Amino acid sequence: MARDKVRTRFLVFSALSVAIFAGALLGPFIVPNDPLKADFQMVNQPPSARFPFGTDKLGRCLFSRVVCGARVTIFSSLALVGVIFVFGTAVGVASSYAGGRFDTVCMRVTDIVLAFPDMVLAIAVAGFLGGGLTNAIITLACVSWTKYARLARSQVLALRDQAFIEAARLAGNTGPQIIFRHIMPNAMGPLIVTAALDIGVMMIGVAGLSFLGLGVRPPTPEWGAMLNEGRTYFQQYPGTIFFPGVAIFISIMVFNLFGDSLRDLLAPRQPGETAKEMP
Amino acid sequence: MQLIPILIGITVINFGIMYLSPSDPAERQLVLRGIMVSPETLEAMRADMGLDRPFWVQYGRWSLNLLKGDLGVSFASGRPVMLEIWECLPYTVSLALAAVIMTMVVSIPLGLLAAVRQNGVWDYLIRVATFVGGTMPGFLVGLLLIYVFALRLRWQPVISDGSLRSMILPTITLALAMTCKYIRQIRAAILEELDKEYVWGARARGVKERYVIYRNVLKNSMLTIVTLLGLSVGYLLGGTAIVEIIFTWPGMGKRVMEAINMRDYPVVQGYVIWMAIIFVSVNLLTDLSYRLLNPRIRLSDEVA
Numbered sequence: 125m126a127r128d129k130v131r132t133r134f135l136v137f138s139a140l141s142v143a144i145f146a147g148a149l150l151g152p153f154i155v156p157n158d159p160l161k162a163d164f165q166m167v168n169q170p171p172s173a174r175f176p177f178g179t180d181k182l183g184r185c186l187f188s189r190v191v192c193g194a195r196v197t198i199f200s201s202l203a204l205v206g207v208i209f210v211f212g213t214a215v216g217v218a219s220s221y222a223g224g225r226f227d228t229v230c231m232r233v234t235d236i237v238l239a240f241p242d243m244v245l246a247i248a249v250a251g252f253l254g255g256g257l258t259n260a261i262i263t264l265a266c267v268s269w270t271k272y273a274r275l276a277r278s279q280v281l282a283l284r285d286q287a288f289i290e291a292a293r294l295a296g297n298t299g300p301q302i303i304f305r306h307i308m309p310n311a312m313g314p315l316i317v318t319a320a321l322d323i324g325v326m327m328i329g330v331a332g333l334s335f336l337g338l339g340v341r342p343p344t345p346e347w348g349a350m351l352n353e354g355r356t357y358f359q360q361y362p363g364t365i366f367f368p369g370v371a372i373f374i375s376i377m378v379f380n381l382f383g384d385s386l387r388d389l390l391a392p393r394q395p396g397e398t399a400k401e402m403p
Numbered sequence: 404m405q406l407i408p409i410l411i412g413i414t415v416i417n418f419g420i421m422y423l424s425p426s427d428p429a430e431r432q433l434v435l436r437g438i439m440v441s442p443e444t445l446e447a448m449r450a451d452m453g454l455d456r457p458f459w460v461q462y463g464r465w466s467l468n469l470l471k472g473d474l475g476v477s478f479a480s481g482r483p484v485m486l487e488i489w490e491c492l493p494y495t496v497s498l499a500l501a502a503v504i505m506t507m508v509v510s511i512p513l514g515l516l517a518a519v520r521q522n523g524v525w526d527y528l529i530r531v532a533t534f535v536g537g538t539m540p541g542f543l544v545g546l547l548l549i550y551v552f553a554l555r556l557r558w559q560p561v562i563s564d565g566s567l568r569s570m571i572l573p574t575i576t577l578a579l580a581m582t583c584k585y586i587r588q589i590r591a592a593i594l595e596e597l598d599k600e601y602v603w604g605a606r607a608r609g610v611k612e613r614y615v616i617y618r619n620v621l622k623n624s625m626l627t628i629v630t631l632l633g634l635s636v637g638y639l640l641g642g643t644a645i646v647e648i649i650f651t652w653p654g655m656g657k658r659v660m661e662a663i664n665m666r667d668y669p670v671v672q673g674y675v676i677w678m679a680i681i682f683v684s685v686n687l688l689t690d691l692s693y694r695l696l697n698p699r700i701r702l703s704d705e706v707a
Contacts, residue, residue, distance in 0.1 A: 236412035243641020244678045247656075251663035251671045252420045328540045332645060335542045336660060348542070355546055355649070359554055369543045377538045 134389045137382040144375050148194035157185035159192040159345045177367045181357045190367050193345040200261055201326040207265050209319045212272025217303060220280040234270040242267045250338035260339035264329045275318060279311035313390045321383035324376040331372055347372045413679045418462050421668050475669040484673040488655060495654035499639045501570060502577040510582045514589025521594060533583035541642055545576040545649035573650045577642050581635055592627035596620045626697055633689030640678050
């Protein structure tokens with residue numbers, strides 16, 4: 125009964141997420157105007173038939189910019205989540221499987237990165253590397269892969285000594301076979317949930333760095349950069365921050381709800397399960 | 404005590420990034436002093452500044468200076484970085500503190516209310532509101548607040564001047580996401596506490612519900628709040644940067660963004676170092692207060 129509800133919720137939010145991806149992917153082909161074309165006779169216009177969301181300070185179509193901006197914001201966040209997921213998991217698995225000094229070094233490095241405030245480190249790295257979308261992605265990847273390394277490591281450690289792994293080893297499987305065939309499939313659940321919940325976090329990160337001028341450079345449409353450009357002009361026309369703001373808010377919300385429902389689906393937490401306390 | 408390797412690690416990373424960054428400090432120094440940049444003068448300046456030495460020698464010198472409190476000189480203004488940071492630090496710290504206070508004042512009563520009226524209207528409203536509030540990125544909240552309270556209603560100045568009045572909007576911006584998270588965590592902690600046997604015991608003995616909640620449950624849930632506070636310092640320190648930019652609040656975050664735009668690396672370095680120091684010391688304090696608040700940890704330590 126409750127299980128059905130969880131499944132329905134998951135399906136609804138997956139569908140919504142897919143819809144956002146599709147919109148972001150197809151956006152540039154369906155927009156009414158060129159998102160980069162400035163028209164100084166149509167500056168800060170309110171919404172009209174030609175410009176559904178109005179225009180910005182340079183007379184560019186806000187609707188087209190918001191739709192095309194989805195591509196940059198969402199796909200860079202996705203790419204980012206993919207990179208840190210693979211890299212972090214690889215480090216975590218390798219370090220727990222290898223053990224010894226390699227493990228110690230890896231874990232100390234994650235300690236240091238985890239201990240330090242993400243955004244401060246991101247600002248520092250972006251500051252030294254300079255702006256640009258690639259650098260923003262590198263920056264955010266540098267500060268956020270550690271979560272996965274930690275999680276993967278603890279998952280592998282929990283599985284490593286179980287009977288079925290022992291059995292697999294006795295059956296003559298090699299190290300890589302055990303890792304990829306037997307350990308990884310069982311360790312994936314929590315990692316995938318973390319990745320799903322991270323999409324929204326990374327969107328805030330990409331948009332936040334762009335907002336600070338350390339990410340995507342104008343005139344490329346990106347939601348955080350648009351908010352930054354719009355904030356000097358929103359007295360004349362509040363739509364310049366309203367529309368990109370709503371876009372970013374809705375997509376983060378959908379991805380977060382999707383992550384939540386995925387977690388409920390994969391790891392149903394029984395009520396009272398957490399109530400176990402230390403003696 | 405594992406904080407010391409973390410601090411050392413941060414200084415190495417910090418210095419390493421600076422060492423690898425494309426800009427040449429010797430060249431900057433020449434430009435700053437108005438000397439013509441030529442291969443010969445560059446060479447002389449490099450030797451003079453010790454930039455021709457190997458990485459570890461440079462790092463050693465730099466960290467020794469750091470221990471003496473010398474963070475170098477700003478490329479842009481020519482003033483000591485320490486001085487520049489000391490001027491901005493109080494603004495950032497007061498903003499962060501104000502946000503913490505606001506979070507506490509709002510989230511404890513609301514978390515309690517949601518927990519006590521579990522599955523009621525208030526609980527439902529608070530849960531929806533905290534989800535929405537927790538989803539909003541800080542920069543969006545800040546812009547919306549400026550639009551409503553500064554531009555439309557004109558209750559607040561658009562540009563902060565560091566006064567108490569102009570601190571209200573930045574504080575709300577910084578505190579909002581934190582408050583939402585806290586409310587949910589406090590609600591969960593109180594619910595968990597309410598489910599424990601001693602609560603039923605106290606109720607069975609006829610102790611007033613109000614007394615149980617304020618004297619026992621709330622007190623025991625304080626541990627959650629202290630843990631949360633320790634975890635939030637990182638968010639707060641990073642969050643101040645964005646908030647300071649939006650509201651032009653004269654703190655360290657705004658200063659470091661200016662420094663980044665001017666490629667003023669010593670100031671950026673100083674900022675990171677200071678953030679690390681604040682972060683590590685607050686975490687230490689959290690640990691200590693945790694011991695103070697939780698007799699179980701204290702006692703098990705003494706026994707062992």
